[in-house]
Each structure stands twice: as structure tokens, then as C-alpha cells.
Amino acid sequence: MLLAVLALATLMVAAWFVLLGMVKTEDWRIAAYNKVLDNLLLADRLREKRGLKLPFGDPERKIAKLEAQNGELQRGNLKTLGILDMPGYVFARRFEAFGKGSLHKIIYSKSFELYGKKHAENKTGQLLARIFSYPLIGTAFVLALGAAAMGLGNTEAGVGIAVVGAVLVFVLVYAMYDELGDRVKKRREAIIRQFPNMASKLALLVTSGMIMEKAWKETAYSQNSELYKEMQKASEELDNLVGPEEAYGEFIKRCSTKETAKLASAIVQNQSKGNAEISGLLKAIAKEAWLERRHNAKREAEKASSKLMIPTMLLFLAILAMIMLPVLMNLTAL
Numbered sequence: 001m002l003l004a005v006l007a008l009a010t011l012m013v014a015a016w017f018v019l020l021g022m023v024k025t026e027d028w029r030i031a032a033y034n035k036v037l038d039n040l041l042l043a044d045r046l047r048e049k050r051g052l053k054l055p056f057g058d059p060e061r062k063i064a065k066l067e068a069q070n071g072e073l074q075r076g077n078l079k080t081l082g083i084l085d086m087p088g089y090v091f092a093r094r095f096e097a098f099g100k101g102s103l104h105k106i107i108y109s110k111s112f113e114l115y116g117k118k119h120a121e122n123k124t125g126q127l128l129a130r131i132f133s134y135p136l137i138g139t140a141f142v143l144a145l146g147a148a149a150m151g152l153g154n155t156e157a158g159v160g161i162a163v164v165g166a167v168l169v170f171v172l173v174y175a176m177y178d179e180l181g182d183r184v185k186k187r188r189e190a191i192i193r194q195f196p197n198m199a200s201k202l203a204l205l206v207t208s209g210m211i212m213e214k215a216w217k218e219t220a221y222s223q224n225s226e227l228y229k230e231m232q233k234a235s236e237e238l239d240n241l242v243g244p245e246e247a248y249g250e251f252i253k254r255c256s257t258k259e260t261a262k263l264a265s266a267i268v269q270n271q272s273k274g275n276a277e278i279s280g281l282l283k284a285i286a287k288e289a290w291l292e293r294r295h296n297a298k299r300e301a302e303k304a305s306s307k308l309m310i311p312t313m314l315l316f317l318a319i320l321a322m323i324m325l326p327v328l329m330n331l332t333a334l
Helices: 002-020 025-047 059-074 086-094 102-151 155-207 212-220 226-239 244-255 258-269 275-333
Strands: none
Touching (some): 002 155, 025 059, 025 086, 025 102, 102 155, 102 244, 155 212, 155 226
């Protein structure tokens, strides 16, 4: 058993290092690109917390550190890049069944919503690299720990460490993949919540006589939440002479909700008909969105009330026990 575990751990470590030795410049470039993007996203989140007293340090100092790190990466200094991901980049590049297969398509569609067309491919590659590289080196590490325990004479503990550790490694790796889906789901829910207000505002501006493109831009920059940021991207594309079909089409893909798809499709189909027809259509869409929001609120309230039934029943049973126990004790005494 000990020799088998050691051999498997050694084989996995050897495979990881062989792949690490095959890393090319393009792999480092993609890893650096993703690191810069991650730093930019983190810096944006920290900027939203400016002025707040946070227990984990000054946001301004962290932002400055991230910006300095990005400057080093852009100048070609890759010291801040870790090597844990790199064998995964090599594996995905050399084996298309993994790097371009069904898992790639699933991750890409979710990354497209979160990061847009520009960054989706690179972020997909980053997650694929981690999905392969982390289990390989992580499992090798826990197998080595298990083998060490076996070598000290505690076979049961060694097997337990190896098995439980390997399971935990794969659970943690799956959690990275699942977290991507959770972020997409929360983002869609946020977009759906913001849609009625946005549609009402857009309908009001168009009804007042503002042309659609200007009304869209005015609405987009009125707030800075998820839906409005996607509208801002579409507005920037329109300003850069991207065709309305393409700009609104990308907006539909990034938001990936039926509400935004209906709105953008209506705008594209009616852009040549003037404000008279589109304003009525926008009012109808806004009215429908508010009705749907009320229905969703009722459904959420029903779900909440059903979830409260269990603690209510437990509380009732506890009160019943407190009342009945003295009675039963008195009866027993008699």
C-alpha cells in the first residue's frame, strides 16, 4: 500500500513538473493578462468602498499596490505570477479535447456574461488551467502526507489522510467551478431586479421626445449597477460606430435574461419607425416588468413563509414539551 501511494504521488508530481517545463511564452502572456484583469476588478471593488472604515486595511493603499503590480506585469516582470496554474495552461493548449471541449463551452458562456467578449476566452483558459493543475499537485501532496503517516507505522491514519485529502482537493476545485455559476446566477437576478426601473426611465425619456440612442445613454449613466454597466458598454459601442444590431446583440448575450432580450430586440426592430411606436412598446414592456416583479415578490414571500414553517413547528414542539413535561411528571408521582 505504501509503495503504491508513493508511486502514484511521485507520478503525479513528475507529470506536473514535466508540463511546467513545457510552458511557452504565450502561456505566461495569458496568465499575466488574467492577473492584470483580476487586479483591475479587485481595484474597482475596492474603489466602491472608499471612505468606509474597513477592518482589513486601507483601500487606497491596496489599490496603489494593485496598480503597481499591474505596471510591473505590463513591463514584462512576471515575478508576481504564481506557477501553480501554468501546467494547466500547457495541458489545455496541447489537448484540445480538454481545452476546447464541452467544459470549455460551458465555462466560456458563463465567462462571457461576467467579463464580456473581450476577456471571456482568457478567463475561461484560466479556470480550465486551475481545474487541471490544482487537483494534480494537490492530490500528490495529500498522497505524500498519507504515505508519510504510513511510513511512521500508522497505516489507517495514512489511508484516511490520502482518501479524505484527495476528496477535499476535488471538492475545493469543484467549488471554484460552481462559484462561477453562482456569480452568473446572482448577476442575472440583480439584472432582473433592476430592469423595471430602467425600463420605466427609458420609456419616460423616449416618450418625452428624446431619441432612442440618447435616451439609452442617459439611462445607462444614471446608475452604476450591473444592468446599467451593460447598457454603458452598449452605448460605448454605439459611440464607436458599431452597428445597433451588433451592439444590442452583444448586450443581450451579456445580460442573458428574457427581459433584456425582449427590450433590445424591440429597439432593433423598431429603430426605423421613430419614437411614436417605440414609446408605446417601451411603456408596455415597463408595465409588464413591474407586474412580473410583483409576482416574483409574492413567490419569494411564499417561499420564505414555507421555510419559516420548520422553525415555527420546532418552537411549538419545544413549548408543548415545556408544558406537558411537568404535567407528566406530576402524574407519574401520583
